[in-house]
Amino acid sequence: MGTISVDDVSQFEGPKYRAVAAAIRQKVADGRLPVGGKLPPVREMAWALQITPGTVARAYSVLTDEGLLTAEVGRGTFVAAPTPDANNIPPLLIQYATRDSDTVSLTSPSLPDVGQVGLIRRALRQVAESAEVDFLNYPAAKPYEPARQAAANWVNAGHLGQIHANDVVLTHGGQNGISLVMQCVLRGRRPVILVEELCYPGFRRAAELLRADVVPVPMDAHGLIPQELERLAQMHSAQLLCTSPEVQSPTVLHTPLARRKEIAAVAERCGFDILEDECYRLSEASSPSYRVLLPSQSFYVASISKSLTPALRIGFAVAPKSRGNALRRAAENGFFGLSRPLAEMVEILLSDPATRDAATAVQAEVARYVRAAVNALGRYDLTWHENIPFFWLRLPTGWRAAAFCQAAEAEGLRIRSAEDFALRDARVPHAVRIAVNAQITIQSFEAAMDRLRRLLDDPPENIGV
Numbered sequence: 001m002g003t004i005s006v007d008d009v010s011q012f013e014g015p016k017y018r019a020v021a022a023a024i025r026q027k028v029a030d031g032r033l034p035v036g037g038k039l040p041p042v043r044e045m046a047w048a049l050q051i052t053p054g055t056v057a058r059a060y061s062v063l064t065d066e067g068l069l070t071a072e073v074g075r076g077t078f079v080a081a082p083t084p085d086a087n088n089i090p091p092l093l094i095q096y097a098t099r100d101s102d103t104v105s106l107t108s109p110s111l112p113d114v115g116q117v118g119l120i121r122r123a124l125r126q127v128a129e130s131a132e133v134d135f136l137n138y139p140a141a142k143p144y145e146p147a148r149q150a151a152a153n154w155v156n157a158g159h160l161g162q163i164h165a166n167d168v169v170l171t172h173g174g175q176n177g178i179s180l181v182m183q184c185v186l187r188g189r190r191p192v193i194l195v196e197e198l199c200y201p202g203f204r205r206a207a208e209l210l211r212a213d214v215v216p217v218p219m220d221a222h223g224l225i226p227q228e229l230e231r232l233a234q235m236h237s238a239q240l241l242c243t244s245p246e247v248q249s250p251t252v253l254h255t256p257l258a259r260r261k262e263i264a265a266v267a268e269r270c271g272f273d274i275l276e277d278e279c280y281r282l283s284e285a286s287s288p289s290y291r292v293l294l295p296s297q298s299f300y301v302a303s304i305s306k307s308l309t310p311a312l313r314i315g316f317a318v319a320p321k322s323r324g325n326a327l328r329r330a331a332e333n334g335f336f337g338l339s340r341p342l343a344e345m346v347e348i349l350l351s352d353p354a355t356r357d358a359a360t361a362v363q364a365e366v367a368r369y370v371r372a373a374v375n376a377l378g379r380y381d382l383t384w385h386e387n388i389p390f391f392w393l394r395l396p397t398g399w400r401a402a403a404f405c406q407a408a409e410a411e412g413l414r415i416r417s418a419e420d421f422a423l424r425d426a427r428v429p430h431a432v433r434i435a436v437n438a439q440i441t442i443q444s445f446e447a448a449m450d451r452l453r454r455l456l457d458d459p460p461e462n463i464g465v
Contacts, residue, residue, distance in 0.1 A: 398459025
């Protein structure tokens with residue numbers, strides 16, 4: 001039977017595996033690939049298209065998950081017969097059909113499925129075939145080394161310096177990583193943690209569980225103000241600074257290298273550790289991390305929640321040099337470590353080159369939604385970057401944050417007030433954080449942004465400046 005050619009694939013933009021999948025869909029739709037027709041083996045198709053076998057395998061996997069193809073062990077891959085069952089609707093179409101009529105949540109980034117669901121399913125199938133002993137024993141350091149090395153390779157970039165598997169602790173998401181670092185660092189009955197005056201709320205929640213006091217540090221357009229940081233660190237004998245210098249949530253601020261060096265110098269003089277949270281970074285970092293600037297006092301936390309999926313709860317905590325054992329003990333004493341099947345998932349998923357491609361595709365799709373938001377809201381005081389899955393909107397005169405959030409919810413949109421990111425008694429700007437929801441169609445997202453724009457254009461008369 002006929003198959004697809006290089007010309008068929010070249011008409012589609014984006015990653016190669018998506019182009020291959022799109023070409024097959026088109027040929028199935030117009031009948032040139034009939035129901036029951038057998039597709040060429042992966043290597044044969046790869047040779048014909050002049051691409052890697054892994055790219056073809058990923059395209060086949062995506063289409064099999066959609067129900068368009070069916071794979072039969074020992075026989076090959078075939079065009080599946082259509083059924084009326086909703087399970088044969090591609091995953092994104094199911095999400096659109098069930099979510100577009102509901103309230104649109106813009107409170108936390110919602111990622112699109114660009115193939116990572118198929119990769120996760122494939123990895124789960126591999127885990128299910130693991131040796132029996134993998135399902136019978138407690139977690140142990142040696143068998144987990146490949147997973148930790150896969151995690152080290154995943155996060156390893158020039159801005160972090162050299163990372164070894166022994167520096168990495170696998171965690172249940174980024175929040176668990178933050179808690180582990182605090183357990184490793186904090187001492188005494190009422191330790192003090194410093195945070196940015198507007199910051200990720202998870203810092204405060206983890207601190208509260210450990211009965212630590214949280215002190216906010218004033219910020220300017222470049223992040224934490226070094227003089228204020230040093231004054232407060234000395235006043236409170238602070239033990240830890242929690243910060244997000246690359247992508248600051250909620251303000252989208254970036255701390256440049258010169259400011260980072262000043263902050264690292266303050267930490268060295270005052271003797272406190274730094275916890276750098278980088279869970280929101282989707283693209284290459286623009287400045288060296290604190291782990292490079294202050295290697296003996298800097299912890300690093302990241303996860304796959306904003307780049308692939310938050311469902312698996314896979315995160316990474318990286319210890320300073322010579323402090324990896326202390327961080328591992330915190331994990332072992334708290335929950336023994338990740339379950340063996342989940343650790344194996346980490347190894348399989350993060351070692352697959354297709355997973356890196358999926359993360360890149362997620363980034364590209366997020367950027368498309370961010371641009372749509374900027375087109376609608378750009379004339380207002382909006383801070384954004386196309387590689388960051390949320391944006392910061394300072395409200396115009398006539399709107400207060402709480403009232404704007406209520407008005408948005410009345411329009412079927414849920415967003416977050418600046419108050420969610422500040423300590424209880426802090427002075428808070430009239431601003432909101434709006435996250436990308438890429439699990440609705442781009443048209444529905446554009447409509448949501450238009451509803452917000454209409455609210456901004458028409459503030460209530462009874463609210464003061």
